[in-house]
Amino acid sequence: MSSLNLDDFTDLIERPDGGVRRDAEARRERQIVPPGSLGRLDDLGEWLAAAQSAVPVRPVERPRVVLFAGDHGVASLGVSARPAGSADQLVRAVLEGASPASILARRLNVPVRVVDMALDCEPDALPEAVVRHRVRRGSGRIDVEDALTLEEAEAAFRAGVAVADEEADAGTDLVVLGDVSVGGTTAAAVLIAALCGTDASVVTGRGGLAIDDLAWMRKCAAVRDALRRARPVLGDQLQLLAAVGGADLAAMTGFLLQSAARKTPVILDGVVSAACALVGQRIAFRAPDWWLAGQNSGEPAQAKALDRMALEPLLNHGVTVGEGAGALLALPLVQAAAALAAELPEKPEKPEKLEAAEEPEGPEAAEEPSPEPENPETLAE
Numbered sequence: 483m484s485s486l487n488l489d490d491f492t493d494l495i496e497r498p499d500g501g502v503r504r505d506a507e508a509r510r511e512r513q514i515v516p517p518g519s520l521g522r523l524d525d526l527g528e529w530l531a532a533a534q535s536a537v538p539v540r541p542v543e544r545p546r547v548v549l550f551a552g553d554h555g556v557a558s559l560g561v562s563a564r565p566a567g568s569a570d571q572l573v574r575a576v577l578e579g580a581s582p583a584s585i586l587a588r589r590l591n592v593p594v595r596v597v598d599m600a601l602d603c604e605p606d607a608l609p610e611a612v613v614r615h616r617v618r619r620g621s622g623r624i625d626v627e628d629a630l631t632l633e634e635a636e637a638a639f640r641a642g643v644a645v646a647d648e649e650a651d652a653g654t655d656l657v658v659l660g661d662v663s664v665g666g667t668t669a670a671a672v673l674i675a676a677l678c679g680t681d682a683s684v685v686t687g688r689g690g691l692a693i694d695d696l697a698w699m700r701k702c703a704a705v706r707d708a709l710r711r712a713r714p715v716l717g718d719q720l721q722l723l724a725a726v727g728g729a730d731l732a733a734m735t736g737f738l739l740q741s742a743a744r745k746t747p748v749i750l751d752g753v754v755s756a757a758c759a760l761v762g763q764r765i766a767f768r769a770p771d772w773w774l775a776g777q778n779s780g781e782p783a784q785a786k787a788l789d790r791m792a793l794e795p796l797l798n799h800g801v802t803v804g805e806g807a808g809a810l811l812a813l814p815l816v817q818a819a820a821a822l823a824a825e826l827p828e829k830p831e832k833p834e835k836l837e838a839a840e841e842p843e844g845p846e847a848a849e850e851p852s853p854e855p856e857n858p859e860t861l862a863e
Contacts, residue, residue: 485636491739491743491765492765492767492768495772498529498745499532499535502532502535502537503531506531506532509828510524510527510823512828512829513827514829522819523822526816527820530747530823531823533747539820539824540655541821541824542655546593546595547592547594548645548660548737548806549806550660550661550662550731551599551600551601551661551663551730552569552598552599552728552731553600553621554600554624554663554728555620555623555624555629555665556625556669559701561697561704562667562693562697564691568664569601569602569662572805576594576596576662576805582803582805583804583806586811590814595645597733598613598615599617599729599733600616600617601619615645615733616729617641617729621728624668624669624672624711625707629727629728630723630727631724632721634724634729635729635732636720638730638732639733639736641733642734642738642740643736643737645733646740646743646744650741650744655746655747656748656749656813656816657741657746657749658748658749658776658806659748659751660754660806661752661755661806662804663728663730663804666754666804667753668704669731670731670753670757670758671705671753671757671781671783672705672709672726673722673723673727673758673760674756674760674786675709675783675786677716682709686698686701686705686782687781687783688781688802689802690752711725711726722761730754731754731761734755735762738758738769739769745772746772751776751779751805751807751809752777752802752808753779754804755809756787757783763790770793773793774796775788775795776796776809777795777799778795781802796815797812
């Protein structure tokens with residue numbers, strides 16, 4: 483039995499300040515560029531002002547990329563184009579600055595943090611700062627067994643909460659959230675299908691490194707089998723993450739919820755972060771107000787999840803590489819929206835209209851008006 487009460491997040495998480503958002507909208511109407519002419523940048527600036535409780539909005543100066551890493555046992559079925567248990571190689575590429583995400587982050591001057599939750603490698607193969615939150619080595623094969631025990635799921639969830647607290651305490655003002663995993667998109671598809679009540683074929687995509695038709699059919703079968711195991715535990719989100727999620731997904735869910743509780747906005751990347759956000763929405767319905775969908779990766783499960791949360795992607799470039807790369811591309815848009823909202827000058831105030839006629843001055847002003855002549859008929863009487 484878990485000692486973690488997820489219902490607490492319903493009380494802890496408030497919506498971004500609606501009064502501040504109205505103030506931001508009023509300020510936008512006073513600026514020299516007509517309201518609506520900047521498209522979604524107007525909405526982004528107002529959303530960010532509400533999240534910060536600040537008008538004018540403050541610039542996004544301390545963003546951070548946070549990547550949760552893990553291997554998934556279901557990858558042994560050949561559902562991924564990458565070998566099972568090879569996510570540590572992707573992590574090393576990120577740490578060495580050779581991955582798409584690390585290159586983009588370097589160009590945008592954004593630090594990257596990798597959190598190992600369930601990589602299938604020896605802990606001493608990676609830096610201590612990366613592996614210190616690890617829950618286990620690899621997650622279980624979700625088509626036939628639980629990904630985690632309930633205790634491991636709770637530990638992973640709490641690790642995500644701790645990472646969110648660390649980032650908030652360090653002054654991070656916006657997080658770009660992504661994953662580094664092999665088999666993660668399969669687990670994400672199962673979670674989304676279970677929570678949206680859809681079939682495996684509707685949510686099964688081709689993954690980050692596109693798979694062929696035969697691998698897609700294997701993946702679809704794995705999602706179908708895992709769905710059978712997910713449906714009996716739909717009422718308990720922690721149990722759901724234990725059954726068909728994984729340590730990295732459980733940690734991302736905890737991270738998202740605690741970030742919302744700490745009022746830290748988050749940009750979601752692909753299908754894995756979308757799946758965790760959907761689980762988070764089930765736990766605390768106000769939480770998605772703190773999240774942005776950075777991009778449309780083209781994964782059908784991601785589209786399903788974002789639609790359920792009413793989140794519209796900022797970009798539609800079909801970036802499937804993972805690692806937060808697609809969401810990183812959306813970061814300059816958010817920063818641009820903040821700059822425009824804060825720095826566009828307001829229209830000059832119009833001078834008050836002069837009165838149509840000035841009141842007369844001097845002795846003439848005191849004269850009584852001459853009486854109107856009496857009606858001649860009255861005089862004749």
